Amino acid sequence: MADRAEWKNRAYEICDASEDAVGFDEIPTPGLKSAIRLAARLSIAGAGLYLKSLWKRERFTHASGVGAFGIARIVENDRIPKNEYFKPNRLLSVYLRHGNLMDPPTGRHPDDRCLNIRSASIKLNMESGKSVDFIMNTGDRCPFWNGPTVRDFAERVHGGPQRVQEWLRINPLYFFNSVQGLRKAPDSYASLSYYSQMTYELTDVDGDVHYVRFRLVSNQNQVPESGLPSYEDQRKYYERNEEIYSFDDEPDIQAKPINYLRAEFKRRFVHVDDDDAVSASAASYRIQVHPLARHSTQTERLDLFNMGKAWLDDEWHDLATIDLHRLLDDDRTEQLQFNVGNLPPCLALPDAPSYEDYRSIGHVRKRLYSVAQWGRLVAPVRRRSIDEAEIEYQVTVTTMASKRGGYAGRAFLSILGSRRETGFIELHGSGIIGRLARFHEGKAYEFTIAARDVGTLEAVEFYLDNSLDGWYIATVSVDKTGDTALFPAYRWIYGHGIIRLGEAKLIFDDCGYLKVLRELEKQKWRDLLPWHTWEDMPSHAAIRQHADLPRDLQFLDEKMVFFYEKLDEGKLNMLYNKIRDWIGAPLRRLGQIQLLRNIFHWEDEISQYSRFFHFHVGNNEIPEVAKRWFTDKEYGRQFLQGSHPTAFRRVVDKIPDKFRVTDDDVRGVLGRGVTLEQAIRAGHVYIVDCKELEGIPTAEGRFIVPAMGLFYVNAADEFVPMAIQLGQESGPHCPLWTPQDSVNDWLLAKMWLRCADSQIHQMKDHLLLTHLVMEPFVISMYRNLPSVHPIHKLLLPHVRYTIAINTIGRLKLVGQNGLADQVLSIGCGGHIRYIKECYKRFNFDLLFLDHALDDRRINDDVDDDRLPRYYYRDDARRLWRVLQQYVDTMVKVYYENDDAVVRDTEIQDWIKEVCDVGLPWHGEDGEAEDEEDADSRNRHKVPSRIPSRARLVRLLTCIIYTCSAQHAAQNFGQYDYYAFYPNAPMTMRRPPPTEKGNTVEDIVATLGDSKNVSMQLITVWLLATLGPEEIYLGDFPEEYIVEGEARMAQDQLRTSLGKIEAEITERNRGLEVPYTYLLPSRVPRSIAV
């Protein structure tokens, strides 16, 4: 043996060949004949391999091996052509297996010592379901390079030493190239260099093709390659081939156990579990790339594919580092299957036009590997050496009770423990029928797995061979001698998936491969859920349509069916109205006028209303509000208790100058002897100011006005309108409108204010301040908190489907020709501009209930009666309080102290990404209000770090509250108040009135036409109906959380919510119109509509 520097390949000398005379045969011009030969050879070889694999059921080459699991990190390197797959800093899982190319002839045991080509097979990125495999061998060139040379090799190499000798004599290059790769008794698999030998085409981001080869080298510096064959070894190989298996004259080698190389590799992992850093690994490598782009002629280009030739040795560039953290048990190692055809889209092994072409090797290998592996897949696993007694694991797999949640295909499970893992064991029922049967949704399947003791249970791993079908798994429980361990999944498994034990773990609670699993899960989500950022908007998932979302983020089929059924119903209603319009067009206008005339005598005329609207949605139900909408008492009540409960604020000092209201104007409402100033001082005056609509463009033929309204809590504790101004500046053309005006004038003014308010409600308080600002927290959660993280488990129930509904909303609601374009006055672009304007002013602090109430000057003490009957505030406070208690307990269960929060890099990454990317500040960097502000928050006041448990509790409470209660308060009143169009028109078709004296005809001409009415109706019908599959606040049907203390906190939350439910129900009993939007049993736990 000799070091690489002084070592020499003496093959030509030994076989007495002149180096100059050695060369490659000319490749004939491809023709039909050679193409047919290639296809024929491929078919024959395929059929042969298929039968042979069924018979043999194990590897044809590299039979005995050793495998491990770890992580690869793509490095930053300018020399690597920029491509879509190997992106700098990307993390990929790695399964790596080392082996020896050929076993000794029959009758001998696999022997690690003898002269042999060694291999490293690498499988990257198993998590994605599509792995990328490389099979590499020692030696920078291959002993065969096209169809005919493979045939020479394959025909003789399994035939024993004489046949090998025969083969070596066919062509000196076979011998020379073999010697390049042969290693005798090397020190370690982990210190050799392995070459892909085949040439790949790598397409860069610009579409240019580069010709590349790969190799794997040790990451330990300065390790000279051991095992290089001496002159005598080389000679022996050529002349006395059988002697390479005997070491009688080499006592050092003789003394080594025949499996010493595998044993050395395994010993590396003995202490690796104690390491707490991902970088500390048992074996460390670098994948390198040789990008050779120089070619000018066709011949040269073809020559690049010649595996028989090496490429210059000094052109290798680092592509990735590999660190191995977990040894695989032999059973599991032998189940690893590598296929050179598994490649990402940017990497290819090109097809060959002929049998003689250099590309024919890649052409054939990528087609034949899966065929050759067929037998290993269909036949039962062959158990390898079993040196310990087996125990029985009782495994129960529960499938989610959801449509298409079941799975049809072969399923395998491996149990991972602290000591080892079981091999993949097939899950199926008994008998042929059991084997072929489907795993049905909503069912539990029990299996008994006999295997060696894996130690403390840590995870279970699935492999599903039907890559088209997923399995929606709820839980897996594993019972080991009476102790049951729960593995909560509640997710779809496609292909391959690991589910960890139920106990939540912070990053510093995990070590070794478990830490690697965390990193890989985060990387998976970073790949699946990229950010889309745009100016003046919260960032969102860069996925255009619902169907393209990762399956775990999509709505279940049930929800989609319900949604589309409702949409169909809505469309039917619209069609009905269209037909009605067509038939009754001449009468329609008259009908509308008649309707409004009748409204003034409403109680008797409900049938008139029903005839006009003809609801086909909601079982012809006419909303309750239609019976009383017309009165001032009801108008005011809706601002206080309706679908947009955050529209008004208290006037604390004086009414803004722009709103010219005098005592005389409102005397009728204030009552005798009360002045405006007194009413303000008493805290009884409130304002709705739609200033933010100023300058927002409207759709063609539609109008809006930045109206203002003044409200008053009268002596009967009613919240009633006093005055309305249809613009921000009073003047001759912007008069004040009050109840003293004519019935028509006052009604029209109220409609304009409601119309303005509805735009703000829909686009700001509902869409922006719940849906859109919550999504970044969800995206960042997936990207930064692995599913085993306690805060992931805590948040998940409250953020489920938020990305899904927002993705649908972006396309169907606010996208081009979406519902907003059709129902809002500010649709067709104005609505986006308005959201952007609002986002510029967005203040994260105001999502906190107490800050929001302070800001509106209505954060009164509980016994303060200045603003009675404001049930939204009363109920919201109750919910906030119990949610905060719940979160507080949870956070204390998982974080020992403030320091634990600070040290939790994952939770810090989570909030930092929300601050920097999710809810970014695009404005100028103004003066920070205080030091902390500058240090830890952006100008939207989104924190960039979490310094303590208390701050984490507040933040999480805010998120859960916003996703549940706040959204429910803004969302679920939509049908009640908007379905009856005149009550809350979202579209006006005429400019606002500038003078008094409006008629019923004017009102009708201003209100939306029948299409507007229908569209508004469908929209609120779709958005505000609680679905049959809805899960409400306090319900935890999934067992994400298993810790006793945390489960008790969930129970406590349910109890507290039960009390709130009783209190609200009791209060509602005495109300003419009960306030139910924050009744816990009606508050969905997440934003899902």
Ligand SMILES: [Fe+2]
């Ligand atoms: Fe919503």
